[in-house]
Each structure stands twice: as C-alpha cells, then as structure tokens.
Amino acid sequence: MAVAIISNLFCFHTPTTQLRSSHLCSLLHSARFFRRASSAYSRAFLDTKSIDPVEVDKEVNRSRNSLACPICYDSLTWTSDPAFSIDSTPGSSLQCSTCKKTYVGREAYLDLTTANGAKSYGEPMPPSTELFRVPLVSFLYERGWRQAFIWGGFPGPEKEFELMKDFLKPVLGGNIIDASCASGLFSRLFAKSGLFSSVVALDYSENMLQQCYEFTKQEENFPKENFILIRADISRLPFLSSSVDAVHAGAAIHCWPSPSAAVAEISRVLRPGGVFVATTAIFDGPFSFVPFLRELRQNMRQVSGNYFSLSEREFEDLCRGCGLVRFSCIRNGPFVMFSASKPN
Numbered sequence: 001m002a003v004a005i006i007s008n009l010f011c012f013h014t015p016t017t018q019l020r021s022s023h024l025c026s027l028l029h030s031a032r033f034f035r036r037a038s039s040a041y042s043r044a045f046l047d048t049k050s051i052d053p054v055e056v057d058k059e060v061n062r063s064r065n066s067l068a069c070p071i072c073y074d075s076l077t078w079t080s081d082p083a084f085s086i087d088s089t090p091g092s093s094l095q096c097s098t099c100k101k102t103y104v105g106r107e108a109y110l111d112l113t114t115a116n117g118a119k120s121y122g123e124p125m126p127p128s129t130e131l132f133r134v135p136l137v138s139f140l141y142e143r144g145w146r147q148a149f150i151w152g153g154f155p156g157p158e159k160e161f162e163l164m165k166d167f168l169k170p171v172l173g174g175n176i177i178d179a180s181c182a183s184g185l186f187s188r189l190f191a192k193s194g195l196f197s198s199v200v201a202l203d204y205s206e207n208m209l210q211q212c213y214e215f216t217k218q219e220e221n222f223p224k225e226n227f228i229l230i231r232a233d234i235s236r237l238p239f240l241s242s243s244v245d246a247v248h249a250g251a252a253i254h255c256w257p258s259p260s261a262a263v264a265e266i267s268r269v270l271r272p273g274g275v276f277v278a279t280t281a282i283f284d285g286p287f288s289f290v291p292f293l294r295e296l297r298q299n300m301r302q303v304s305g306n307y308f309s310l311s312e313r314e315f316e317d318l319c320r321g322c323g324l325v326r327f328s329c330i331r332n333g334p335f336v337m338f339s340a341s342k343p344n
C-alpha cells in the first residue's frame, strides 16, 4: 500500500513530465502484484505524448452552427435574433428544422432538454443528478462544497485548469463544451482565458446555471460574447454530430445516470481529432484486482446509483467502447484527470 501511495505521489505531474515519473514508478513497483496495478499508468503517460497537434480552423466559430434539437439531432434555426452571448439569451428562440419544436431562452439559459415545454409530465432523475438541482446545494457549490474536494486529491480549479490545458493543446482556438459545469467555475476560466472561440456552459440543474449566470454578472469585464448557458441532459446533447472541438467534464462522470450513454454522446458530437477531458475520483488500489472485490464494487454501484468506484482501467475501457482513442491520464491519489480523442 505504501508503495502505491508513493508511486501515486510521483505520478502527479503534467503529461509532458510524466514519462520520467513513470520510470520511477516502475522501479518502485518491484513486486509483480504492484507492477500490474501500475502498468496502466505508464502506458497512459506514453500515450499522451503521441497526441498530434490538430489544425483548428479559427475562422469558423462552431458555436454558431452546432446547436441541434435534442429530439431529432437536426440543426436548430433562430426564429429571433441569434443569441451568442448570455446577454441575448432571454426571449431568444430556436426551432428544429425537422420536428418544428420551439425552444425559448430563459433569463439565464437556453433549455434544450427533451421534456422542455411539457405541461404536466415530470420525470425525476437519479439522486446524483437531482441533488445538484436543490437551490441550497447550488448556492453552496462554489462556497465551500467544491473546495472540500481537496480531500479527494483534487488540486483545485486553477491547478486543474493548468493541467487540462496540456490535454487540450490540440484543440485550442476551437469551441468547447463545459459539460456538467455546475456554477461554471471552469466555464468562466475557459471564457476568460481567451483560448477558445466559444464556450458552452452546460448542466442539467437550473439552479446551478442560475448561479453561473450570477457569477458572470458579478465579474468585471467578463467576456460575454460567445459564451452561452445551456440546460441539457448529458445523455442527450443538443449539438450536431462532429461539430465540437473539446468537451470538458470536471468532477461529473460519477454523477451521471449512465456514463456509457454520456460518453457515447460526447463521442458523437466531437469532430475527428476532438478531445474529451474529464476529472473524477477513483478507488482502484491494488485490491481492485481481487475478483470478489470487483463484484462487490459493482453491486455497490447498483445500490448507490453512482460511479465513484470505477477504476482507471474501466474508464479506459469505457472510452474505447465509445469510439475514443489515445486514452491518457494523470493521478493524484483518488483524483484522476483523463483524456481521450475522436480518431482523425
């Protein structure tokens, strides 16, 4: 266990410095059992180096033509003045060219959920989704809740942002979706960085999006152009296929009702060469290889309905299963940041 902890500490570097660390890791893992547990790390670090830079067409602002009906996946056309900023969202409206459903902008966000507009139909989501719709949870999220993630090895938003920039290098200048953005801590960093042509802050929680909207209003000189808030379910993304350069999902995959449905959707909307980068906490120490414990973890998942107990190998498997390649990751204890891309 001590060896695993030491190796985890050494393994927490940016992808470019990871190679040297992984040699150190393999020296420390002299026992075969531990070597097996660490092999995924070393392979992943090598993979990161093989990501080739992809040309991003900076002339094309993809956010302007990537919105799609969440029912038909066909393009939406503006029936009002186009709203490409949070200021022009209220009262804006879009219509699906196929089913003719109309989506109207609220004060803070565009609601592009499938059940949007339903009068009497309601559908509760699993607890890990519903929890974040509670107004108090949304209010507390950036006021202490997120800061507590440090106990799970999360380095904190600024450091996480620095780390993920390495993974996002091939798609800088393109459009990015901050999926399950909550109150938009990363969406705002993406917008202020000027590294992307447009930023979509997307979440299922109305209250989280409202918080995000209020934070952007409070920030002086916040770049509101090409920054929009969208309410959507991660398993039904309102974007055209192959229209997105990057998808970021911070601390969210374990909350999603079906990570496989969600990653399949992310894969669908990513253009060839597009990058998916995510963070989560995993508990896959050496004991994860004991078959009995693996089954126990799967049963716990079934009962609890969340995916905290997925291992690094399972995430790699999930990405591959959804058509994503070049899986790579960095770790710090239970914290993992992983990335995979759509084949070119």
Ligand SMILES: C[S@@+](CC[C@H](N)C(=O)[O-])C[C@H]1O[C@@H](n2cnc3c(N)ncnc32)[C@H](O)[C@@H]1O
Pocket (backbone or CB within 6 Å): 125, 128, 129, 132, 133, 146, 179, 180, 181, 182, 183, 185, 186, 202, 203, 204, 205, 208, 232, 233, 234, 235, 249, 250, 251, 252, 255, 256, 257
């Ligand atoms: C722990 S927060 C992560 C927020 C933020 N990205 C971060 O790095 O701190 C998880 C977020 O996932 C969102 N979420 C849960 N289920 C979702 C779903 N089905 N579709 C979209 N977002 C969902 C929640 O509303 C919540 O804002």
